[in-house]
Amino acid sequence: MTALALALTASVHAGVHYRTDGDLLQSLHLPPSLGLIFRGPDGARVSRAAFFREINEGSLFYVNEPIHVGRAVLTLGNVPNAEQPPAGQATKLHAGEPMPSFSGMTLDGSAFSSRMFQGRLTLIDFFGVNCGACIGEIPELNALKARHPEIQTLAVTTDAAEYARDLVRHSAFRWPVVADQINFVQNTGVWFAPTYALVDQRGRLLAATSSGSLHAPGKVFTGEDLARWVERNQTLQSSDLP
Numbered sequence: 542m543t544a545l546a547l548a549l550t551a552s553v554h555a556g557v558h559y560r561t562d563g564d565l566l567q568s569l570h571l572p573p574s575l576g577l578i579f580r581g582p583d584g585a586r587v588s589r590a591a592f593f594r595e596i597n598e599g600s601l602f603y604v605n606e607p608i609h610v611g612r613a614v615l616t617l618g619n620v621p622n623a624e625q626p627p628a629g630q631a632t633k634l635h636a637g638e639p640m641p642s643f644s645g646m647t648l649d650g651s652a653f654s655s656r657m658f659q660g661r662l663t664l665i666d667f668f669g670v671n672c673g674a675c676i677g678e679i680p681e682l683n684a685l686k687a688r689h690p691e692i693q694t695l696a697v698t699t700d701a702a703e704y705a706r707d708l709v710r711h712s713a714f715r716w717p718v719v720a721d722q723i724n725f726v727q728n729t730g731v732w733f734a735p736t737y738a739l740v741d742q743r744g745r746l747l748a749a750t751s752s753g754s755l756h757a758p759g760k761v762f763t764g765e766d767l768a769r770w771v772e773r774n775q776t777l778q779s780s781d782l783p
Contacts, residue, residue, distance in 0.1 A: 558597055559596055560593070565577065565615070569604060571604075574611070575612060575613050576612040577613055578613070579591075579592040579615055580614065580615065580723075581618075582617050583723050584616070584720075584721035587617070592615065601617070601618060602615050602616060603620045607671060609704045609707055612703055614701045621699070621727055631736045631749035631750050631751055632738065632749045634730055634749070636745075636746055636747060636748060637745055638746055639744055639746075640745070641728035643719075643724070646719070648702060648706050648717075648718045648719070649717070653695070658741075658743070658744035659743070661742055662692055662693065662740070662741060662771075663739070663740040664692050664694050664695070664739055665695050665697055665738040665740065666682060666695070666697070666716065666735060666736075667726060667731045667737070667738065668697070668735050669698055669699070670700045671700075672734040672735060674753075678752055678762055679714050683714065684764040685765070685768055686715055687715075688765075695716065695718075696716040697718075697719050697722050698718070698719075699723045701721060702720040733751060735751065736749060737749065737751075737752065739774050739775065748770075752767070755770055
């Protein structure tokens with residue numbers, strides 16, 4: 542999950558008042574042919590008018606790079622600073638703590654929310670469109686989903702839906718994907734991608750890990766590595782949770 546720290550305010554360029562997309566693109570030294578995607582601090586979409594109003598009143602914004610699909614993503618606020626989790630943890634949450642609440646739509650238009658955790662074991666893949674390991678592991682994640690339909694799966698990214706949709710199309714990723722999830726990722730305290738989180742039937746975190754921790758040195762990641770991790774953690778930890 543990478544964001545370029547271009548945090549500009551209207552006051553940086555004395556007397557400048559942004560009126561058009563072209564004004565913004567020129568100030569950011571970006572090609573004038575690019576389209577623009579406007580987001581609020583939480584990743585939710587905001588209108589062009591609302592975005593221009595905010596930045597012309599001095600609000601900070603940043604640009605996510607690299608740019609994909611001919612559209613630059615502009616997000617209000619400061620670049621999110623993820624908290625580094627304690628040694629040995631992949632997130633700031635501890636086993637037994639409830640997952641943060643969230644809601645929205647998957648890329649295929651299905652509604653989702655924290656209620657999806659109720660009654661089902663869920664495996665979450667926190668990924669980024671610029672993460673080579675995330676992309677490289679997609680075939681194995683698809684294989685895991687096919688072999689273990691009893692595990693509910695969800696892929697989550699802070700990247701814009703347009704970027705995530707392009708990745709899904711080119712990689713044939715078969716997990717439900719939710720994008721623009723800045724708040725959920727921050728509140729979970731994910732530090733790097735890919736990170737996998739296992740959530741129990743009551744919406745509590747069972748365990749979280751990076752894919753590099755799932756296989757021996759010199760070996761490559763497989764979906765069965767992840768399936769064994771899921772089985773081990775749901776067996777060893779669920780009975781100990783509050």
